[in-house]
Amino acid sequence: MAVDATQQPTLANYKEGEKWVWKYKGVTTKGEVRADGKDTKEITSKNGELFMVTASETIPLAEIVKPVKSNTSRYNWPLQAGKKWTFEEHWTSEDGTKGSTIQDAEIVSFKPEKVEAGTFMAYTIEYKGKISNSRGYSAATEDIHVYAPELKTFIKLTQKQDDYFYTEELIKYSK
Incomplete structure (x- = not known):
């Protein structure tokens, strides 16, 4: 099934009870594990309004x-193979450190992708650039997001920052 372009998901695309579970791990080139665990998101309903529940917060959908x-967002809608843009994000971490991420993005494919949760048609989006912060940290970055329109989210993510490598993969999805 060929898809010309994928639009941003809307409220109508989500259903109460949908649940996504990812496993993640972050390791330095020296073998130091900095992240290892699971992340869950679930759609719940309260008084007829849908919410996304994560480990730390409940957000109105x-x-x-x-x-x-x-035009500089993580996902530049509509998604379409061959599309290119610049992703730019300016942020403040929990400890008050300010930073920015600037990466050239390109959707390199739309094809079946297999993860632990199953096989889904997905876009592979490559991001290459730099992350820096107000504490003097600066690193080259390479991220790959594998985004499945059917699930309205990424099913696999890999990030490389200098000597740090992080992976996240969808291990379970339920409707």
Whole structure:
């Protein structure tokens, strides 16, 4: 099934009870494990309104699906193989450190991708650039997001920052 382009998910695309579970691991080139665990997101309903529940917060789904107008966002909608843009994000971490991530992005394919949760049609998006922060940290970055429109999220993610390698993979999805 060929898809010309994938639009950003809307509120109507989600259903109460949907649940995604990822496993993640982050390791330095010296073998130091900095992250190792599971992440879960689930759609719940309260008084007829849908929410996305994560480990740390409950977010109204209406906030998550607000149309993205930026041309420098993580996902530049509509998604389409061959599309290129610049991803730019400026952030403040929990300890107050300010930083930025600037990467050239390209959707290199749309094809079946297999992860522990199953096989899904997915876009492979490559991001290459730099991350820096107000504490003087600066690193070259290479990220690959494998995004499955059917699941409205990424099913696999790999990130490389200098001597640090991070992976995240969807291990379970239920409707």
